[in-house]
Amino acid sequence: MTKTPLRIGLIGAGRMGHSHAQFIAANPDTELTAVADPVNSELSNAYGAEQFDNYEALIAGAKVDAVIIATPNETHVNTASFAIEAGIPCLLEKPVGVNLTEVARLASTVQSTGVPVLVGHHRRHHPLITAARKAIQSGAIGDIVAVNGLWLTTKPESYFDSWRRGPGAGVMLINLVHDLDIMRYLIGEISSVQAVMSNRIRGFEVEDTAGLLLQFEDGAIGTLTGSDTAAAPWGWDQNSGDDPQFAQQPDEPSLLIAGTKGSISVPQLKLWSYPRQRDWHSPLTTEFLERPVGGALQNQLTHFCAVVRGEAEPIVGVADAGRSLAAVEAAHEAARIQRAVTPGFAGLVTPKASAA
Numbered sequence: 001m002t003k004t005p006l007r008i009g010l011i012g013a014g015r016m017g018h019s020h021a022q023f024i025a026a027n028p029d030t031e032l033t034a035v036a037d038p039v040n041s042e043l044s045n046a047y048g049a050e051q052f053d054n055y056e057a058l059i060a061g062a063k064v065d066a067v068i069i070a071t072p073n074e075t076h077v078n079t080a081s082f083a084i085e086a087g088i089p090c091l092l093e094k095p096v097g098v099n100l101t102e103v104a105r106l107a108s109t110v111q112s113t114g115v116p117v118l119v120g121h122h123r124r125h126h127p128l129i130t131a132a133r134k135a136i137q138s139g140a141i142g143d144i145v146a147v148n149g150l151w152l153t154t155k156p157e158s159y160f161d162s163w164r165r166g167p168g169a170g171v172m173l174i175n176l177v178h179d180l181d182i183m184r185y186l187i188g189e190i191s192s193v194q195a196v197m198s199n200r201i202r203g204f205e206v207e208d209t210a211g212l213l214l215q216f217e218d219g220a221i222g223t224l225t226g227s228d229t230a231a232a233p234w235g236w237d238q239n240s241g242d243d244p245q246f247a248q249q250p251d252e253p254s255l256l257i258a259g260t261k262g263s264i265s266v267p268q269l270k271l272w273s274y275p276r277q278r279d280w281h282s283p284l285t286t287e288f289l290e291r292p293v294g295g296a297l298q299n300q301l302t303h304f305c306a307v308v309r310g311e312a313e314p315i316v317g318v319a320d321a322g323r324s325l326a327a328v329e330a331a332h333e334a335a336r337i338q339r340a341v342t343p344g345f346a347g348l349v350t351p352k353a354s355a356a
């Protein structure tokens with residue numbers, strides 16, 4: 001039986017809002033019926049949707065089954081809280097919020113209203129990530145010993161003519177929160193973070209570059225190096241083909257995961273292992289795992305439809321995304337005090353990414 005498409009309201013019609021609008025239009029199960037943005041009205045014109053000046057007006061006045069929130073980071077928690085208190089399920093862009101106190105408040109509103117929020121850590125919906133996780137969980141690389149993550153690129157100056165220079169922005173909250181989220185998803189919860197950060201090249205109030213040293217709950221050790229001002233080929237966006245707007249370097253890895261039996265690179269899904277004994281005198285054999293194709297943002301929207309229809313629980317809920325934010329918050333604190341910090345999970349009692 002054909003379903004009636006879900007009426008989606010889009011809050012925030014900037015860069016990410018434009019992407020969401022395209023995917024909503026391309027999905028037979030969704031239609032864009034309302035847009036809220038105080039300055040941008042071209043999306044409502046292009047898609048024949050009703051235009052509102054702000055999210056309060058959209059929630060109060062539009063007939064929508066769900067909303068997608070793609071506004072600046074500092075507005076996320078208030079906007080999502082307002083929507084779910086009105087009974088409207090949300091796809092909320094990452095980061096879930098800008099500090100753990102406000103995210104704990106949102107997690108409690110989700111619990112008291114029973115209205116779902118899916119957080120836009122879209123990489124979790126990418127089939128290459130699903131395949132990497134399956135390989136790791138099957139024991140293909142044994143116990144994870146160490147992981148090395150990279151996200152290094154150059155964003156144009158024009159990108160920073162906005163909220164992206166000050167509090168609530170920075171490469172940690174805008175980009176590396178994705179990498180930390182995927183590390184949690186593939187490896188496990190992070191128990192300790194050390195970090196150094198720099199704003200040396202761009203000179204903004206927030207960091208442009210960061211280096212993290214991570215310990216995971218099961219004992220694995222990791223590093224994550226990121227910058228939005230480095231001329232370099234390593235990072236999910238350049239390596240995965242996930243978003244064609246970025247120039248691609250498909251042979252370069254953004255995540256190298258080493259275990260007791262073997263190692264895997266992501267997104268290539270190249271697997272190294274010793275055919276016989278574990279011994280550095282023996283050559284490692286290599287194979288490429290099958291690389292499934294598909295779009296993370298498209299899959300995320302399909303999953304969101306199932307969440308709105310009550311057919312699925314969010315793959316990334318508020319408490320779960322809060323743990324990725326907790327790693328960012330711990331990194332900022334660790335860089336400030338120059339000591340290791342344990343990510344704080346107060347108020348984020350359910351569920352862990354690694355538990356799913």
Ligand SMILES: NC(=O)c1ccc[n+]([C@@H]2O[C@H](COP(=O)([O-])OP(=O)(O)OC[C@H]3O[C@@H](n4cnc5c(N)ncnc54)[C@H](O)[C@@H]3O)[C@@H](O)[C@H]2O)c1
Nearest residue numbers: 012013014015016017036037054055070071072073093094
């Ligand atoms: N998942 C991803 O990979 C990904 C990629 C890019 C951005 N994002 C996230 O998406 C969000 C938006 O980022 P962007 O790059 O599109 O920013 P942007 O500045 O291009 O767009 C934000 C839009 O929100 C509008 N806005 C501001 N306050 C509003 C309000 N109260 N009500 C309605 N609209 C309001 C602004 O006018 C602007 O058009 C951020 O949280 C960012 O972190 C996620």
